[in-house]
Amino acid sequence: MAVALGRRVMDYVVDYLDQLASEPALHTGDAGKAVAEMVRAPGEKPGDLDRLLAALDGAARTGVNTASGGYLAYFPSGGLTSSALGELLALTLNRYPGYASIAPGLVAMEHGVIRWLCDEFGLPTGAGGLVMTGGSMATLPAVVAARDNRGQGLIYVGEHTHHCIAKAAHIAGMRDRVRIIPSTSDFRLDVSLAARMVAEDRAAGLRPMMLVATAGATSTGLVDPLDDLGQLARREDLWFHVDGAYGAPYQLTSRGRERLAGIELADSIVLDPHKSLFLPYGTGMLLVRNERTLHRAHAASADYLQDLDDFPDLPDFATLGPELSRESRGPRIWLPLHLHGVAAFREALDEKIDLARWVYDELRREPSLELPWTPDLTVVGFRKASGNRELLHRIHSGGEVFLSSTRIGGRFTLRLCPQSLRTHAAEAESAVRVILSEVRG
Numbered sequence: 255m256a257v258a259l260g261r262r263v264m265d266y267v268v269d270y271l272d273q274l275a276s277e278p279a280l281h282t283g284d285a286g287k288a289v290a291e292m293v294r295a296p297g298e299k300p301g302d303l304d305r306l307l308a309a310l311d312g313a314a315r316t317g318v319n320t321a322s323g324g325y326l327a328y329f330p331s332g333g334l335t336s337s338a339l340g341e342l343l344a345l346t347l348n349r350y351p352g353y354a355s356i357a358p359g360l361v362a363m364e365h366g367v368i369r370w371l372c373d374e375f376g377l378p379t380g381a382g383g384l385v386m387t388g389g390s391m392a393t394l395p396a397v398v399a400a401r402d403n404r405g406q407g408l409i410y411v412g413e414h415t416h417h418c419i420a421k422a423a424h425i426a427g428m429r430d431r432v433r434i435i436p437s438t439s440d441f442r443l444d445v446s447l448a449a450r451m452v453a454e455d456r457a458a459g460l461r462p463m464m465l466v467a468t469a470g471a472t473s474t475g476l477v478d479p480l481d482d483l484g485q486l487a488r489r490e491d492l493w494f495h496v497d498g499a500y501g502a503p504y505q506l507t508s509r510g511r512e513r514l515a516g517i518e519l520a521d522s523i524v525l526d527p528h529k530s531l532f533l534p535y536g537t538g539m540l541l542v543r544n545e546r547t548l549h550r551a552h553a554a555s556a557d558y559l560q561d562l563d564d565f566p567d568l569p570d571f572a573t574l575g576p577e578l579s580r581e582s583r584g585p586r587i588w589l590p591l592h593l594h595g596v597a598a599f600r601e602a603l604d605e606k607i608d609l610a611r612w613v614y615d616e617l618r619r620e621p622s623l624e625l626p627w628t629p630d631l632t633v634v635g636f637r638k639a640s641g642n643r644e645l646l647h648r649i650h651s652g653g654e655v656f657l658s659s660t661r662i663g664g665r666f667t668l669r670l671c672p673q674s675l676r677t678h679a680a681e682a683e684s685a686v687r688v689i690l691s692e693v694r695g
């Protein structure tokens with residue numbers, strides 16, 4: 255039974271991947287039938303696998319296909335198949351990684367990836383971290399650790415900081431303590447303004463606690479001056495958090511490493527392997543300069559956990575974050591890295607930087623378009639003098655490409671990010687062709 259089921263599902267996976275290249279980025283048809291089919295309560299009697307797979311396939315063909323090469327919105331990942339297979343292995347083994355003594359081998363897998371990344375970012379011995387389900391989730395224990403380490407106080411963020419910081423601050427009981435620092439005219443966090451606001455708050459008897467820099471802002475993809483902000487944080491004894499959910503993995507490339515200089519000063523770094531390491535949705539990571547800061551903020555004991563022994567040189571992840579029971583998140587990231595090799599990731603990220611630069615140069619030649627910034631990494635923004643919302647709708651109407659938009663200085667701005675593992679020169683060329691034809695049309 256299990257064998258037949260496995261073979262049939264694998265056949266579906268292979269067929270699906272085979273035709274993925276010709277899938278539209280946006281399914282423009284009516285999703286009503288698929289939704290009605292999927293929302294049905296389970297029946298008492300066994301279902302038929304082929305019928306169920308057909309229903310699943312119908313569901314997959316609704317909405318935005320974030321796995322397609324034409325998906326250029328927000329931050330695409332594409333989703334490495336090797337990672338999906340790693341997840342199948344993880345859930346098949348079904349081991350519990352909360353305490354190292356229960357599953358030392360699987361905990362070591364996660365720990366190994368964390369240690370490797372800590373080294374890539376220049377964090378010292380004693381650094382550690384956690385694999386969570388996304389950047390927002392990974393941010394929460396960072397904010398809690400900062401609070402417990404420095405004591406409740408003010409959190410300084412930039413105008414373009416992701417809202418996950420404010421959310422985490424809210425959950426951690428510091429909703430009213432978030433200070434927004436306006437950007438410079440080139441859309442980056444203004445360091446001298448930050449220094450002034452911190453000094454004024456201190457003079458007013460308040461307690462500055464945490465400074466958040468962004469390595470690759472969600473709207474613009476631009477990197478804040480990490481080195482200057484890190485120095486400011488050191489001088490002012492603030493917890494220095496770098497939100498690199500999107501941008502931090504570019505550290506694996508030489509151009510990215512140049513842009514991210516100063517990230518080694520961070521007390522905590524968030525990065526999303528489900529964005530820029532091409533993993534499927536569901537993997538975000540937190541790295542901290544000192545693993546003990548996470549432990550102090552999250553360790554708890556309970557009578558029913560008294561049988562759990564320490565395991566030498568491996569962390570107990572349940573004591574470093576909010577989760578107790580969870581799946582083993584090692585295989586989904588360990589397998590792709592070891593199977594493809596790190597060079598494959600460096601090359602893929604370099605390819606995406608080149609693609610973004612190419613798209614930028616192509617769009618810049620169109621006189622009716624304004625491009626408010628030059629990409630640091632892989633986000634290209636553009637707009638016309640007016641009618642940008644309609645332009646976005648027209649670009650999407652064929653279903654071939656899917657972009658997103660934001661507001662920059664109050665102005666509606668289209669953005670695209672050619673970062674999916676399935677986006678290559680041909681897909682970037684299609685996107686430019688569709689955009690220019692709608693801009694000129």
Ligand SMILES: *Cc1c(COP(=O)(O)O)cnc(C)c1O
Pocket residue numbers: 329387388389390391416418468470471472497498499500526538
């Ligand atoms: C995407 C993103 C986040 C949030 O990560 P999720 O994985 O979506 O929860 C946080 N910060 C930045 C800069 C992001 O781009």
